[in-house]
Amino acid sequence: EPEVTQTPSHQVTQMGQEVILRCVPISNHLYFYWYRQILGQKVEFLVSFYNNEISEKSEIFDDQFSVERPDGSNFTLKIRSTKLEDSAMYFCASRGIYQPQHFGDGTRLSIL
């Protein structure tokens, strides 16, 4: 069964550094998402992306965040200048038309 792939599984970064989290959505999917889960808390929506542009973003998704689909297969989340509070699990998801979102296994981001 096709799946959403996220790399790396764990990323450790110094505060203030830029980080890029990578996702390979399922190949025929058209809608892409990023969610965040701070340790022990609920999963929160960050951003949705369709037709090469952001469809919606949450309050969390401020100017430090950006998303990109640089080629036909990858979907990335960039945090420009990381803060301690950016430490969380980040989930990528994708879906086809009328289909439920499929989640990747997540990237655990640790900011030191």
Add this chain to the structure above:
Amino acid sequence: AQKVTQAQTEISVVEKEDVTLDCVYETRDTTYYLFWYKQPPSGELVFLIRRNSFDEQNEISGRYSWNFQKSTSSFNFTITASQVVDSAVYFCALSIVGGDDKIIFGKGTRLHILP
């Protein structure tokens, strides 16, 4: 605005007992999806079910069953004859059909199945 409430923060039951996880949701939209996800200790989100708001039929899948009651805005999840492998955090969630499509999660219920 939409909201999902899982009032049970943590539940512990002995193996083979049945357990029900409660979920109450709020939305003014008439067409929406409800979900349950399982998050084992390894951290990934495992999709369990999606229900359309027009389909109030209860669903059973093996030891899992779901009770959708629009009148009380609830979508409860029952595990029958629980097993240790069922230990996980379970999230109930909601998304609006035709809307912004984001999934709104509850805070989760941590389920401990004791051997």
